[in-house]
Amino acid sequence: xxxxxxxxIESWLDERFDLTPIRNLIYHKKVPVHRTxxxxxxxxxxxxxxxxxxxxxxxxxxxYRPGEDSAxxxxxxxxxxxxxxxxIRNVHSWSANLMIFFAFLHMxxxxxxxxxxxxxxxxxxxxxxxxxxxxxxxxxxxLLPWNELAFFATKVGTDIVGVLPVVGEELKIxxxxxxEVTGATLSRxxxxxVAILPGIFTxxxxxxxxxxxxxxxxxxxxxxxxxxxxxxxxPFFPDFALKDALLWLIVLNVIIFxxxxxxxxxxxxxxxxxxxxxxxRPEWYFVFMFQSLKLLPAHILFLxxxxxxxxxxxxxxxxxxxxxxxxxEKLPNKxxxxxxxxxxxxxFIIVMTIWGYLS
Amino acid sequence: xxxERRQFLNTILGFGGIGALVAILYPVLSYLIPPKIAEAKVTxxxxxxxxxxxxxxxxxxKFGRKPVLLIKKESGEFGxxxxxxxxxxxxxxxxxxxxxxxxxxxxxxxxxKGRNVSGPPPRPLEEFVVKTVNDEIIITTQTG
Numbered sequence: 001x002x003x004x005x006x007x008x009i010e011s012w013l014d015e016r017f018d019l020t021p022i023r024n025l026i027y028h029k030k031v032p033v034h035r036t037x038x039x040x041x042x043x044x045x046x047x048x049x050x051x052x053x054x055x056x057x058x059x060x061x062x063x064y065r066p067g068e069d070s071a072x073x074x075x076x077x078x079x080x081x082x083x084x085x086x087x088i089r090n091v092h093s094w095s096a097n098l099m100i101f102f103a104f105l106h107m108x109x110x111x112x113x114x115x116x117x118x119x120x121x122x123x124x125x126x127x128x129x130x131x132x133x134x135x136x137x138x139x140x141x142x143l144l145p146w147n148e149l150a151f152f153a154t155k156v157g158t159d160i161v162g163v164l165p166v167v168g169e170e171l172k173i174x175x176x177x178x179x180e181v182t183g184a185t186l187s188r189x190x191x192x193x194v195a196i197l198p199g200i201f202t203x204x205x206x207x208x209x210x211x212x213x214x215x216x217x218x219x220x221x222x223x224x225x226x227x228x229x230x231x232x233x234x235p236f237f238p239d240f241a242l243k244d245a246l247l248w249l250i251v252l253n254v255i256i257f258x259x260x261x262x263x264x265x266x267x268x269x270x271x272x273x274x275x276x277x278x279x280x281r282p283e284w285y286f287v288f289m290f291q292s293l294k295l296l297p298a299h300i301l302f303l304x305x306x307x308x309x310x311x312x313x314x315x316x317x318x319x320x321x322x323x324x325x326x327x328x329e330k331l332p333n334k335x336x337x338x339x340x341x342x343x344x345x346x347x348f349i350i351v352m353t354i355w356g357y358l359s
Numbered sequence: 360x361x362x363e364r365r366q367f368l369n370t371i372l373g374f375g376g377i378g379a380l381v382a383i384l385y386p387v388l389s390y391l392i393p394p395k396i397a398e399a400k401v402t403x404x405x406x407x408x409x410x411x412x413x414x415x416x417x418x419x420x421k422f423g424r425k426p427v428l429l430i431k432k433e434s435g436e437f438g439x440x441x442x443x444x445x446x447x448x449x450x451x452x453x454x455x456x457x458x459x460x461x462x463x464x465x466x467x468x469x470x471x472k473g474r475n476v477s478g479p480p481p482r483p484l485e486e487f488v489v490k491t492v493n494d495e496i497i498i499t500t501q502t503g
Contacts, residue, residue, distance in 0.1 A: 152449055156464055159448035170392065178393045180424065273419050273426050275442070275452030276463045294465050294479065304481060306447070 029216050029236035034223045039113065040240075041247055042106035043212075048248040049099035050205070052255070053137075056092040057194065064144070066190040068183035071146035072269040079266060090259035096138060098255065100285045103131050111323075111342050115218035121324035123215070126208040128321045133201045138283055140193040146186060151270030152280045154189075155181045160293070163306045180272070281356065288349045289313055291356035320345075403499040409437070409491045417453030420498060426450055427487055427498060428460065432471060439487035439498045440473040446480040460484065 013019060031040060063082055065074040078085035107127065110116055116124035143154045158181065162172035177184030223231065234240055282290050292313075296305035319326075323338070401423035412418070417430045419442055426442040430453045440460065442450050449464035459476070460469040467478035474483045490497045 152464060155449060156447045173393065174391045178396075184393060272450075273421055274450065275419065275428075276444075276449040278463045280449065280464045296479070299481065305479065 025213050026237050027235070029213060030233040031217050031236050031240045032219050032223050033232040033234055034220070036113065036220060039106075039109035040217060041244065042102055042109055044244045045247060045251055046099055046102040046106050047205075047209075048244075048251060049095050049102060050201075052095040052252070053092065053099060054198070056088050056095065059088045060092055061194065066144070066186050068146065068186065071144060071186055072266075075145040076266060086263065087256075087259060090263050091255055093264040094255050094258045094262075096141065097284070098251070100131075100134055100138060103134055104285070107131060108342070108346060110218075112339065113218065113220050114338075115220075116324040118324070119215060120211070120218060123208060123211045124324050125321055126204050126211065130201065130204050130208060132317070133197055133204065135285060137193065137197050137201070138285065140189040140197065142283055143186060143189045144193065145266060146270050147267040148270050148274070148277060149267055149280065151181060151272070152276045153282045154185065156280070157282065157286075158185070160306065160310060163304060163310055165307070182272070284353065284357075287356035288352035291352045291359070294356075294359075402502075403497055406496040406498060409494050409496050412437075412496065415455050415458070417455075419450070422487070422498065428453060428484075429489070429496070429498065430460075430471065433458070437489040437491070437496065438471055438473075439489045440469070441485040441487070443484075444480060445475065445482040445484060446478075451484070 010019070031037070060078065063074055063078045063085070065071065075089065079089050080086075082088075110124065110127070139154075139157060143150045158172055158175050161175060162168045164171065173179065175185070175188065176182070177188045217236075281287060289309075293306055293309045296309050299305060300308050326338075404420060404422050404427075406418070406420055406429060412429075412431045414431050414435055415433045417428055420427045420429050420439075428440050428442040428451060430438045430440075432438060440451075444451050444462040444464065444467055446462065446465055446467050449462050451460050451462045451467070451469070453459075454461045457468075458471065460471070460473070461467070462478070462480070465479050467480040468476045469480065469484055470476050472483075473486050475481070486501065488499045488501060490499065
């Protein structure tokens, strides 16, 4: 009966709006089946985690109160008094971390499969922008519980912006809402986290998804070179979507497990008049940058070490974003220079992250 | 050079458009830069009894809106420095074991004169003057 009703609604809409383009968009995509098909799921998992973020974020909003005197207290209230509040907050934190983790996995799998090549350049660019926004989400959300760790991480993070030439100092003041990290900073980060970023992020996310849906899945070289007969595909809808759904269910269970057994500590309330405690560290996905900055001496030639480090990461990020437009492949001996470049980037990130945690 | 009517109008419209954009962006940007809050300039702060302050210990004092680290050295001498690390704005602490000022964020180390000894800090900590009047500790800025 339900199916009948659904098809009635569909034909009612179809009669008025002609749903053919939408139907085509949904049904035309097919997914190649090969030995590296597993990587096709990473983007979907990231999307799922974003949905979890939106839903748990909305729930947290019901009780969270930004402000120097209320933020920490309201989060404590959520995790100690509100029924299942601890669960919602822990799922939000875990899912945020996993979302960034899967976004990185997704990005590097796309990089090494060379899926960013023509005609998918803009999908790569929009994806990279989404990653940057995800990190901004992480950075701004980290401060919201107004605890000691978050307070100092934000002090350092925003002070780094101040190192930039010309606009740095102004930008820092705009970010902080004043000279220091105070309740004003909290208000700004709150607005950024729950209004500005979600709005912009959704825009890029929709673009990203529409591009993928329009152009279909990328086929890696080893698959493309197969004879037509041996190429196996499954339809995206419903076959792949159902597999996606199964994986999402597994990921949800993993999050619940993590939230139950490895809850996030709230820590001590931020106090602008205490010394920074030992073990101050940003969230793990900033650690590789943090560690690199830490290793730089105070002065390199006539520049401040920090400034050089930050400029390096900004330039590296921009190059990475425009990788689809770089023409580097026509080298002698057919050496795949980009592949080695990618491997170096991955090793650099992993080594610096581990080093950051050990030191 | 003869300018077409359409071209002329487009140019005017273009300038109008830029003007409108500036008229919107300027207030928005100005709005985002927080106003400077006038504050009474603090030049000295009373901290407490010198005799009650233990040797080889420290305390963070509110000096207006800035944190100041007050240290009583093992010799009984006092020292006061801005507690804000010159590196990236973290708040430093006095280490009773190494008898140095240390920043936990990036492992910056200063000696008991506030000079940056090792780690990333680019400059020494700003020093404050400590006076003891009738056993009362008073911290003042260098300029008084």
